[in-house]
Amino acid sequence: MATAPKPTHATREYLCELARRLEAAQHGGKGALLAEACALYGWSTGKLYAELERQAGWTSGRKTRADKGRTRQGEDALAMVAAMQRGSVRANGKQTMFTPVAASIAANNGQEIVVSTRQLNRLTRARRLNVRQQAESHAPVQLRSLHPNHVHQVDPSLCLVYYMRGEQKIIRDDEFYKNKLDRLAKVQFKCWRYVMYDHASGLVLPWYVTAAGESPLNLFKFLMHAWGQQPGRRFHGVPKVLMWDKGSANTASAVQNVLRALEVQSITHAPGNARAKGGVEGGNNLVETQFESRLRFDPVHNVEELNAAASAWAEAYNANAIPHQDTRLRRNGMEPVSRYDLWMKIRQDELRILPPFEVCQAFLEGKTVTRKVARDLTITFAHPRAGGSRIYNVAGLAGVCGGDTLEISPLLFGDCAISLRVPRFDGEDLVYRLEPEAQDLDAYGRPLSAPVIGETYARRPDSDADRAGKALDGLLFPGMTADQMDKARRSNAALMGGMVDAVRHLEHIEIPAALPRRGTDINVAAPLFEAPPLTHFEAAKALRSRGIERPDLHPWLVAQYPDGVPEAELDNVVATLRGTNQAPRLQAVG
Template sequence: MALQESTSLLLSDELRSLARRLDNAGHGEKGALMQAFEQYSGWSRQRIYRELKNIGWTNERKRRSDAGTTRQDEGVLTELAATLRCGFRKNGKATMETPNARSLLASNGRQFNVSNSSINRLLRKQQFNLASQRQASPHVNLRSLHPNHVHMVDPSLCLLFYTPDGKQHMIRDDEAYKNKPEFLERVGELKCWRYVLVDHYSNTVIVRYYQSKGETQTNLYDFLLYCWNQIAGRPFHGMPKLLVWDKGSANTASAIKNALKALQIEAYEHQAGNPRAKGAVEEANNRVEKLFESRLLYEPVPSIDALNNAVDAWCNAYNADRIPEYDARLRRRGMPQPLARFEIWQRIRVEQLRILPELDVCRYLLSAEPKPRKVRPNLSITFAHPIAKRSLEYDLRALDGVYPKLEVMVSPLVMDGSHQVFVQVADYKGDVTEHLVEPVPFDEMGMRLDSPVWGEKFDRMPDTPVEQAGKTADRAAYPGLSDEDISKAKSKRTAPFGGLDAHSHLGDVYLPEYMNRPGTELDVPHRARVEIKPLSHIQACRALVGKLGRSLSAEENAWIRETFPEGVPEEELSNLALGLAQPRESQRPGLAVVK
């Protein structure tokens, strides 16, 4: 040890001596000094510079005036970085490298003024290189407020399946991987799917297995009901406020979304390709595979039912921290001490524990899509609610855009024994507004409790959109008048708009001069003659009295009967009236018909 210390001190002295000689060396002398010390110490030149730096010596070489600049165009460099990025796969493999990208861009008119190594150095400096692009994006940790606030669910295909003869088979990696998908196709409907749910606050894990060819919304919904229902021996139950899942086809199906909506559970689909958004359930899948499924090699089970019984026992032991010689408590940075998952979940308060309705009602919701209903004249609808198990009436008077015979879409809400429904109203643009509506209360005689009582008050229906549009038009036709005055004006047939030139202007319309068009006279043989029956003497006298404004004398009456013994032709009435209207003194003796 003493020999090593003396040798180290000797080299330190020699390094300090070399540093002084380098500082005093002239132009071209430093290389010879470095070469001599290499032979003396047996070190490489890089190590000598490193050791000199450790004792505080620096090469005070003058910095170039163009240091930090480059001849390479920044725009072309950015395009090259984009070309490299386009060839970067999600699995981390780079299919495009700098020489190939440079050749591609140069063939398309881009100019490069530096070497490939200089390009790579510039890419590293500006964080354009592939190593920088491979780094994960920064993320924000989200928190939940209490147990059952947020649940996360994720299905995964297991590496085991069961044949009809009750044998368990483990799939080896060399049997099924991305280049040999035909093996999984042969397994078909024997595939075993693992469904995992995690409570984000307590990190409680619930697992169940299903035998199916693929993910289905029926299996997913059955698993959720299993997790949220009360199971003997398991404290965890109740529905969350928010359910986080991926964008799988089973999840995004409208049926399961409608069911969750009726249970007042908000579904959140995390961004595709972002597994950290539900990292808790991803980690839970990994723990189930390592801590439970690894045990099946040593103690196989004969069926899916037996597998579910086994995983139920494991989940209860894991969440309660009762697995022998294994610490399953939850640890988080910032927690004072680790705790069992069930112990954390037991902190849930009464108002936070939302009990699942009856399973029959919940299963009905999966097949119950919104149903159309027509608004009745009293602005109400009827709907058979699954909780009430009978048809109830719902008043829509307070909803905007509702009028008689309008078709609305209705779906039930089944939380807390409520008989409420969701009513979707679409406007003329097709935009849909959703409302939560209570059922109408009735007394024992079937009369609405919110109806006005005779002799106390009278209410009228609010104006529907049709009535509102009509009143707007009436106010435009009778400006400045109230609705009551408008009604009176319409009763009196007062001219709208204060009177308009509706037809008198047609007399001043310019008409073009039209040519007379020659026609062909219709030759009708054996034309029918219409004979008009003459008026009787009494009918003729009555008509003449009306024209003359006086009664006829006996002489005039006798003369008419004598002159027209068969009756008076209707066309002779005007001539008779003209003759009888002359003064009596100017009349000639013996009246005659004026022709």
């Protein structure tokens, strides 16, 4: 039986790419992809499916069809009718094309419409294709967080306040309609407002910066300000989840590196779906109406003063301490409560302290690197906090084998921990968190944790392939220990206890009788091989062995057969010489 090929990085990359192409292929288009892969590796189709599942995690399980009923109406035409209605929906949600018009257009574009408009509506409803059902599928869902600092939401926006020549200015609607006209674009350094919202407690935190636009650096400074400990502010700490939009600054690799290092899960919503982070959207409105509206009556002169005023307002607002104003949070099923009272319920294990600014900055400037897995299933990486290279053991991790090239990202929490990403065919990478092996070495540079030869023994943890192999060995050698399995292999003992009839049944197969078929004879003439003649000496020797003794035998043979004596003529020569019973006479030849 052929053994499974040894996993290599190149083979797994090809199989992962093939799996992605199979997922994207239309019905009937997978055959060519499978045939190409089988030809490349010389595998059967079954073997290819097995390797796709083993190395890429892809299976060919068929999905249940969306429609189980029967209808005369073709699916392509039905989909076209539904798609045209969906495409007619305006940004405000108004539908401008309905089934009669869509069916008429489809019929005039080569689609066969064989049912009534009412039946078309039934079919689209049954398949969840009509416009109303599509709209309901996008209805907002109320989300919850587990504790304070579990989920933070962040959103930057252009502030109503800006500064020019040391003077505070307020954006007026008649001067800058919706903040998007050319006059506002002439203001080179605008004032940007960053707002953070704690989802559990509803706490709001604003921060301002003067800049030409959004930038990863300003976003990093805001996160450090919001999560770090600030004088006179109770709130601080790193969240576990951060929600925001797909802005260029948010998704910049430098900011993402910091989030990965801090073990913060970054969740971005689709463009135009701001309600996914509705808490911070409401927070922006609070800051604009509750704080920035005061600046018209009590202006500040620069961004530093603006931030100081914003911090004082936020502390008072979150603590419900603003005179003659009730700023408590109101939610269904609970009594009104200040935001700080809710945030103070945070436990010690939930309050993750932000590392020093310099340490975080090192990750901002760094990039995700790649490392190759050594033959002993280890990788070497110089963590910024380690002061040198450290060794990380990847043995036993699913999807990792020697020679793989993996993405490495340093983490801020833990003992020089790293984040290790193992790619999969569907894009959902496997992520592992590893800490380096102990660096306690003996005088000869060997790890003290290593087993001593002749005293102790150790082996690496089983990988997925090892565990699967042991399960298969249990089928091949039922009820045997590891030693017994080794002996059975060496002795070529019958597998599976000899209970599998792999050959014996072939003798009892009855082949259906059939009349003999007539054939055509092939006329082939056998080749004639001509032996070379004997020399005169060889012929004389052969004749003497047959009892011919003539003193002049050799000269006679030369005279009679000048080109040699054919072996077939020996019998004739014997008969001739015995018949004459006299010495042969020499005759002139020619």
